[in-house]
Amino acid sequence: MTDYVKLKKVTADNWEAVVELELGAGQEDLVTSNLYSVAEAQFDPDARHLCREACRRLPDVQRAENEGQGEGSFDLSIHDPVFLRAIDALVVPGLLIGHRVISQGDELALLHEEMASLSFSAIERRLASGAARRVARELMNSMGFAGLPILRSTFGAPVWPAGIVGSMAHDDRIAVAAVGLRRDLDAVGIDIEPATPLPPDMLELIATPQERRAIADNPLGAKLLFAIKEAVYKAAYPLDQEFLDFHDIKVDLAGRLATTRAGRTLALHWCVFSHVLVVATVQKASMDYLPSS
Numbered sequence: 345m346t347d348y349v350k351l352k353k354v355t356a357d358n359w360e361a362v363v364e365l366e367l368g369a370g371q372e373d374l375v376t377s378n379l380y381s382v383a384e385a386q387f388d389p390d391a392r393h394l395c396r397e398a399c400r401r402l403p404d405v406q407r408a409e410n411e412g413q414g415e416g417s418f419d420l421s422i423h424d425p426v427f428l429r430a431i432d433a434l435v436v437p438g439l440l441i442g443h444r445v446i447s448q449g450d451e452l453a454l455l456h457e458e459m460a461s462l463s464f465s466a467i468e469r470r471l472a473s474g475a476a477r478r479v480a481r482e483l484m485n486s487m488g489f490a491g492l493p494i495l496r497s498t499f500g501a502p503v504w505p506a507g508i509v510g511s512m513a514h515d516d517r518i519a520v521a522a523v524g525l526r527r528d529l530d531a532v533g534i535d536i537e538p539a540t541p542l543p544p545d546m547l548e549l550i551a552t553p554q555e556r557r558a559i560a561d562n563p564l565g566a567k568l569l570f571a572i573k574e575a576v577y578k579a580a581y582p583l584d585q586e587f588l589d590f591h592d593i594k595v596d597l598a599g600r601l602a603t604t605r606a607g608r609t610l611a612l613h614w615c616v617f618s619h620v621l622v623v624a625t626v627q628k629a630s631m632d633y634l635p636s637s
């Protein structure tokens with residue numbers, strides 16, 4: 345059984361048949377009707393861009409299988425179109441970023457040595473870790489580092505193959521990974537959170553008074569700060585091996601910079617769509633230690 349679909353052009357001859365296609369039971373609230381999508385494709389330039397972009401991102405093998413059809417295809421089961429668009433817009437110099445809808449069987453993508461390094465046995469965690477490693481491995485493959493394991497240290501941090509820097513994150517539906525060359529970056533951290541407001545009682549826990557002023561009226565500001573600090577922690581930990589509390593990281597949203605307790609400065613990149621996606625990078629030779637306060 346193939347795990348992807350092929351796309352065909354919707355034409356004057358088949359559009360009514362497309363509109364009549366019914367969703368499976370329970371899927372009605374997950375996607376819009378085909379009637380809406382056909383109309384959207386006619387009138388919304390963004391929708392057409394999205395489809396072209398998704399086709400451009402097809403793995404070579406799948407793109408080759410669809411050659412001759414003129415329309416291309418994309419793997420609807422593993423790519424979320426909203427993520428494709430958001431990630432495409434999030435350009436981080438020196439980094440490749442990818443995502444995957446966590447799918448049954450993703451735990452089988454864990455290599456033997458990766459399985460041995462995981463400290464958890466719950467199938468949901470293994471699925472998520474497998475999915476994130478699939479994404480990371482695809483990105484590494486495209487950089488010429490094929491089939492390499494990403495072990496997990498006793499503290500949870502991924503152990504990247506020599507020459508690679510990277511980071512992974514997942515929620516219960518999507519896994520993301522960012523990968524680059526150590527030649528270009530010292531470290532990277534990525535985090536993904538649903539774009540929903542953080543519970544108000546967590547605000548003081550995660551944000552300094554100055555940061556609270558900076559996010560004043562932004563309902564997603566606290567969630568953004570939360571995701572930034574988690575991404576910063578993931579980038580800084582492998583370099584410094586030190587636990588950081590939320591208040592050990594100071595965020596300058598306007599300057600898109602974060603500073604850790606040790607004085608390490610990180611560049612911040614983010615986008616907000618259905619999720620808050622943050623990437624924090626430690627540029628080469630960025631050990632700008634500040635006076636401790």
Ligand SMILES: CC(C)(COP(=O)(O)OP(=O)(O)OC[C@H]1O[C@@H](n2cnc3c(N)ncnc32)[C@H](O)[C@@H]1OP(=O)(O)O)[C@@H](O)C(=O)NCCC(=O)NCCS
Pocket residue numbers: 472473474476496499500501502511512513514515535536573574577578579581582587588589590593
């Ligand atoms: C690392 C941490 C932030 C991950 O957050 P999470 O919401 O549990 O999980 P995410 O999906 O975002 O990320 C999980 C991935 O982070 C990576 N990760 C875990 N610990 C890490 C560490 N110490 N350093 C770098 N990356 C780490 C792993 O790749 C992991 O995926 P895997 O287990 O499949 O390999 C969190 O688990 C943690 O260790 N927190 C303690 C420090 C903290 O929270 N301080 C306050 C914020 S600064």
